[in-house]
Amino acid sequence: MFHAHNVIIQFEDENSQICTSFTVQPGDICAIVGPSGVGKSTLLSAIAGFETPHSGTLTWDGQDLVSLAVWERPLACLFQSDNIFTHLSVRRNLALGVPRELSNKECVLAIQEVAENLGIGAFLDRPASDLSGGQQQRVGLARALLTNKPLLLLDEPFSALDTETRETAIALLKRITKDYDLAVIIIAHDEADVTALDASLVRLYREPIS
Amino acid sequence: MKQLLASLTAAALLAMPTMASAKPVLTIYTYESFTSEWGPGPQIETAFEATCDCDLNFVSLDSSIGILGRVQLEGASSQADIVLGLDTNLTAIARDTGLFQPHGVTAQSDNLPIAYDNDMFMPFDWGYFAFVYDKTRMATPPASLQALVEADDDLRIVIQDPRTATPGLGFLLWMKSVYGDDAADAWRALNPKIVTVTKGWWDAYSLFLEGEADMVMSYSTSPAYHQIAEGVDQYAAASFSEGHYMQIEVAAMLKNAPQPELAKKFMAFIQGPEFQGIIPTTNWMYPTQASAIPDGFDGLITPENAYLFSGEDVKNNKQAWVDEWLSAATN
Amino acid sequence: MRLPHNDSGFTRLIWGTFIMGALFCLAAICLISLYQAGLADTNISSLLSRPYFGYVIYITLIQALLSVILSVCGGVLGAIALHRRWHWPLRRLILAGCFMAMIVPTTVAAISLLKLWGQSGFISLLGGSAIIPDRLGLWSVLLAHCFFNIPLIMRVCLSRLQSVPQGQYRHAALLRFSAGAYFRHIEWPAIRTVLPSVSGLVFLLCFTSFSLVLMLGGGPAITTMEVSIYTALRFDFDLSKAAVLCVIQLVICAIILVFIKPSSTNFASDNVLDAAPLRADHQSKIWLVGDGLLWFGLVILLLVPLGLLIFNSDIRGGIDFLSTPRFWSAFAHSVALAIGAATGAVTLAMSLAMAAAEAQRRHWPLLSRLVEFSHSLFLLVPALVLGTSFFILLRPYVAVFDYGFYIILLGNALLSLPFCYRILAPALLTHWHKTDRLCHALRLGIWQRFRLITLPALGAEFAFAFGLSAALSFGDLGIITLFGSQEFETLPYLLFQFMNRYGAAEADLLALVLLGSALSLYYISYYLIKVYRGLLAR
Secondary structure, three states, X not given: OEEEEEEEEEEHHHOEEEEEEEEEOOOOEEXXXXXXXXXXXXXXXXHHOOOOOOEEEEEEOOEEOOOOXXXXXXXXXXXXXXXXXXXXXXXXXXXXXXXXXXXXXXXXXXXXXXXXXXXXXXXXXXXXXXOOXXXXXXXXXXXXXXXXXXXXXXXXXXXXXXXXHXXXXXXHHHHHHHHOOOEEEEEOOOHHHHHHHOOEEEEOOOEEOO | OHHHXXXXXXXXXXXXXXXXXXXXXXXXXXXXXXXXXXXOHHHHHHHHHHHHOOEEEEEEEOOHHHHHHHHHHHHHHOOOOEEEEEEHHHHHHHHHOOOEEOOOOXXXXXXXXXXXXXXXXXXXXXXXXXXXXXXXXXXXXXXXXXXXXXXXXXXOEEEEOOOOOHHHHHHHHHHHHHHHHHHHHHHHHHXXXXXXXXXXXXXXXXXXXXXXXXXXXXXXXXXXXXXXXXXXXXXXXEOOOOOEEEEEEEEEEEOOOOOHHHHHHHHHHHHOHHHHHHOOOOOOOEEOOHHHOOHHHHHOOOOOOEEOOOHHHHHHHHHHHHHHHHHHHOO | OOOOOOHHHHHHHHHXXXXXXXXXXXXXXXXXXXXXXXXXXXXXXXXXXXXHHHHHHHHHHHHHHHHHHHHHHHHHHHHHHHHHOOOOXXXXXXXXXXXXXXXXXXXXXXXXXXXXXXXXXXXHHXXXXXXXXXXXXXXXXXXXHHHHHHHHHHHHHHHHHHOOOHHHHHHHHHOOOOHXXXXXXXXXXXXXXXXXXXXXXXXXXXXXXXXXXXXXXXXXXXXXXXXXXXXXXXXXXXXXXXXXXXXXXXXXXXXXXXXXXXXXXXXXXXXXXXXXXXXXXOOOHHHHHHHHHHHHHHHHHHHHHHHHHHHOOOOHXXXXXXXXXXXXXXXXXXXXXXXHXXXXXXXXXXXXXXXXXXXXXXXXHHHHHHHHXXXXXXXXXXXXXXXXXXXXXXXXXXXXXXXXXXXXXXXXXXXXXXXXXXXXXXXXXXXXXXXXXXHHHOOOOHHHHHHHHHHHHOHHXXXXXXXXXXXXXXXXXXXXXXXXXXXXXXXXXXXXXXXXOOOOHHHHHHHHHHHHHHHHHHHHHHHHHHHHHHHXXX
């Protein structure tokens, strides 16, 4: 279970801050909403470890996250774009996510399974640069799943997709959340997406620094 | 500030031909050390201007052979009246350019080691090439050219480029005189000892004075400068048993000299007592007139055997010999 | 929507095309005059069969190749080490050194390098004389080429690393990439895209290197074709040899230019290098040592020599020289050349960029490409070749040496044109694209538009381009070696005359003056454009 308690992130240039507390259970999706520029991405960066919150606690199953390095946190990320390395094949991209303790054989099997599950099994040996935007996001998602981390952070992953692809992607996300029993935190821009995802809501707003 | 402004204006007006001054200007191209403040240039300028009611303008070029290259490049449009600082090795090459004219002065030298009478090139001083060393740093210099060539490689010498400087060419011819067809092998043996090959004489000599080399290609008369001008007895020329190569420096007037009369006057002036009196203790070479030899020159080494190629020989072989040096220097 | 063709656009196109034509004509004139100079009646095969002739071509190529290999290795590793340890102290200083290397005149660099590496340099003083070769040669030329080109490659690589999307660095951190994985998946794929053009540029610069080789080559064994052209012309008066060398050099440069397109190198402006990288990677202990050594190497290579020049020169003996007319006349010539050449280069670069943009807008791709290409034409025809051919061309008619100033002015302007164009053109293109319609609606003329809109908007780029070309021309030691004489000297030429006399106080002093002036020229133009911008905003 992910828990954010009284997390405060300050924007000193603008003399304002955001403050939030919320909980996400495995198998649930939590959507962070708010006006643009409010600090949604900054909050997500803080959870991932790219930034440090001013105060408050972030825990996973009671374990403190703030003191952990990025790669030690039990989470995977998917951003709007640039989630894959375009000079590599799809398979090599996925292999980067496989935990190092797995043997070669297990690695091949795991990649095959996730790729089939996400509908990119046919592209495994194509250069990632050949794929469409929607397909590239799926590769990113597949690699996130392969890392075997229980918490998934998504920063507007659908914003670059057209309507049709977006609907498929939302359905896919809902399915894998259940299949893999993930706790998902997603930044959503579009309220319709939130409704479609059946997500719980965390609304962010700025307040003056007290 | 005023000076800066003046210079800036000068820069802007640079392309304009030099402003005509009241007096006629005699332009002489020469090498750098000749015109430096301790060289013969300033004194000769004063002395000649006192006799001619003219401006004597020395244009100093960065090396001696560069003087010839420069007038060749400028061709007929050259502003020079006289070039001063070639030597007898280059006279046949220079004559072939067709840029010079006979000076029309009878040569009267009583202190040249050989009889030299040339209608175009007027000798103004002479000397023997020699390696100069510092007695405080080197007790016993090599006693012969062969000893130098075969010395240990930790001996460091500096020489001049035979393509750009007359001492460099002189040394090339010296090597050729001594070694003949084996010169290439001798060059290869000498190579590891050559710290650098400089463009002009002064570059090499100052390197030596700074301690960057143990010996420098210069003249047997160079130590006289340190003895007479500085009162220092530290430097000496190494006497080589094979004999030394000789240099006779010459001046010549250009065919298209803008001031031919003045130029002729200067060519005669070169042989006169004033010019000859200035040369030994400023250019540190032997004068062409015996009466001008100063006292301090007695203690200098005098080789028993002297080499000198004719200008014709040098003209016919220079390219091949320089190429021989180049290919020896590059492997 | 396509704009209606308007007059000012057409004028721009005509003007830029005219400039392009002039550049091509100039290049053609150079070739023709070289041909006339003796190619027509020279027995080329006999010339080529002379052993030294072949050696010159061979050693020029070898030297340039080695320089490129060393510079690329050093530059890439340096850029990665700097990017990886962004928060270490000295970073600003190293970046400043990288920037200085674009401006430092070659003569100053040569003097500074000898202060560290020379026989009586700092390392020898510290007892390290055993590791220093006892005479100048290939090593000193390579060292100098690294001094200038490692920073160039580092700048280009660093700005490329900075432009890698943030997401990639974040995923790398999440996936716990090792230093090797960083290199394979992020750094190398990014750097690989810029490497061919920048190493092509470095090859051209080293292949046509002149002053550094002249000063640090230490004799006939280490030379370049440029130096041989100079010797052939200045001392042997061998026009046909000079011409043949020019042509061979042209052919080799042309091959490089066509196949590697070094002209597409983009020079990062400083603000790209100011932002901290977004990477948050796992930093292993092994690379701590490696990076430390790389940083140390960069400091030794870039900063220590200049530091020694600035803080460890004994200039007292030379101070009198500052009051001589000889110094001031050289100084004035240099300043006039710098300002003139920089104005010329910026004007040329702008005219070409305008025409290229206009031709592109009208969908005339061939013309646009030709105009684009013409800016790099004089990477191909180096200054000395230009000077030589002008010399040969004008000699029968005028006293060429009287026009040395203007020939050098033209040569310097063309020399910095490729750099200017690369700095200005991309910014100009986007800017024009944005403001075209507005300016057209306001009926602004070309000059008004430049004065009121373009110059203030692109102040930083103009200042960079102008300052860089001013500094380059100020410190250039190229054609001046052909035309220089007692009556016409520049500061670099003066320094060149003095520098062979090691330890001469005048040389140190001149080097300091040169360095200070080149930097001042750069910053003054920067400052003036900023002030101008401020005036307009009021």
